[in-house]
Amino acid sequence: MTDHSAKILFIRVDPSLPHEAVERLMREGFEVKTPSNPCQALYEMYADPPDLMILSDDLSASEGERIARLIRADPVFRQLPMILLLQTGADERVDTWAELQLSDFVAAPVSPQEVCIRSRLCLLRSNLELDANPLTRLPGNNTILQEIQRRLDADQAFALAYLDIDSFKAYNDRYGFARGDDALRMTARIVLNAVVNLGSGSGFVGHIGGDDFVVILPMPQIESACREIIANFDLIAPSLYDETDRRQGSLLLKDRQNRLCRFPLMTLSIAVVPSEGRGFEHVGQLVARAAELKTAAKAKPGSVYLVDRRLLVDSAHTDGLSTAANFSPSPAVLS
Incomplete structure (x- = not known):
C-alpha cells in the first residue's frame, strides 16, 4: 500500500x-x-x-x-x-x-x-x-521481498542467506511455546549481532516467520557472517536444553506417525545464493533457488551453510544439487 x-x-x-x-x-x-x-x-x-x-x-x-x-x-x-x-x-x-x-x-x-x-x-x-515480526521485531515477509526486489532492480551485487533452525519443532514440542519463543529471540540476536559486527551499512536481517530468517550482505562478507552465526548458535543452543536432554544429545519424542524417535539438538542450516551472474530478475527466482539449496543443507548433519556458485551459463548443465560437500563450519559449494 x-x-x-x-x-x-x-x-x-x-x-x-x-x-x-x-x-x-x-x-x-x-x-x-x-x-x-x-x-x-x-x-x-x-x-x-x-x-x-x-x-x-x-x-x-x-x-x-x-x-x-x-x-x-x-x-x-x-x-x-x-x-x-x-x-x-x-x-x-x-x-x-x-x-x-x-x-x-x-x-x-x-x-x-x-x-x-x-x-x-x-x-x-x-x-x-x-509487517515486523511480533516476536523478534525484525522486518517481516513484505519488507524482505521488497528489499530483495529493490536490490535486483538497482542491479546491486549481494548475497542472500536463508537460515533455518533444524529440529526446532521437536524442541518446541518438548519444552513448549514460551521456551520456543526464547530460542527464536536468541537466534534473532545472534544473526543480528553477526551482521552488525561486520560494520556493513548495506546489511539487512529479516524474520520470515517461525524458525526461518534471512540475511542480505555483500558477497565478500556473507561467509564470514555465516561462520560467526553458526559458531555462536552452536555455542549457545545446547544451554537451552535441560541437563538430561543436553547430556543425551537428543530428544525422545513421538513423530507425526506416533512413533518414538530421537531428534538431535537444534542446529542451523543456511543456504547462500549470490545475485551476481545468475540472471535473476524477480525476487521469486532468487527465493526459489535459496529454498532449493536450503533443502540440500538440511539433509546434512550439524550446522552447515551451503554456497551456490552455479552461474547462469552453467545452469542448463547442472543436474539439481549434485555436488555439495559436507562441512562444519567450513562451507560447502555448489559448482
Whole structure:
C-alpha cells in the first residue's frame, strides 16, 4: 500500500460541510470517505475497510471518545491507526486519548498540511509495525521481498542467506511455546549481532516467520557472517536444553506417525545464493533457488551453510544439487 492508494475514513459531525483537511488529503491523492453520520462509522468500515481513521475537530470530546472506544473494542479494527484533530482547549483530555492508544493527534488550530504529513507518517508506521515480526521485531515477509526486489532492480551485487533452525519443532514440542519463543529471540540476536559486527551499512536481517530468517550482505562478507552465526548458535543452543536432554544429545519424542524417535539438538542450516551472474530478475527466482539449496543443507548433519556458485551459463548443465560437500563450519559449494 502506498500513500496514494490509502483509504482514509474521516469522521465528522456534518460531512456535507467543507473541511480544508479533507480537501487537502484528496488533492494529495488519498481516497477520503466520510460516513453519513458518526454512528455509521463501524458499519461503513466493514463495508469498505480503511487504512486510517481521522476523528475530526468538530466532534465533541465525548463523541470522539465513544467512537474511539468502539473501534478499539472491535476484534477486526482494534489495530487500525487513528488520528485525532483536537479542538481548542482539549489538552486536558490527553490522558484519555493515550488510554485509547490513538496513533497521533493534531493540535488546534488544525493545519491541513500537518494533517497530510501526519497521515503519511502514521500509515508508514502502521505498515512497518504490521509487517515486523511480533516476536523478534525484525522486518517481516513484505519488507524482505521488497528489499530483495529493490536490490535486483538497482542491479546491486549481494548475497542472500536463508537460515533455518533444524529440529526446532521437536524442541518446541518438548519444552513448549514460551521456551520456543526464547530460542527464536536468541537466534534473532545472534544473526543480528553477526551482521552488525561486520560494520556493513548495506546489511539487512529479516524474520520470515517461525524458525526461518534471512540475511542480505555483500558477497565478500556473507561467509564470514555465516561462520560467526553458526559458531555462536552452536555455542549457545545446547544451554537451552535441560541437563538430561543436553547430556543425551537428543530428544525422545513421538513423530507425526506416533512413533518414538530421537531428534538431535537444534542446529542451523543456511543456504547462500549470490545475485551476481545468475540472471535473476524477480525476487521469486532468487527465493526459489535459496529454498532449493536450503533443502540440500538440511539433509546434512550439524550446522552447515551451503554456497551456490552455479552461474547462469552453467545452469542448463547442472543436474539439481549434485555436488555439495559436507562441512562444519567450513562451507560447502555448489559448482
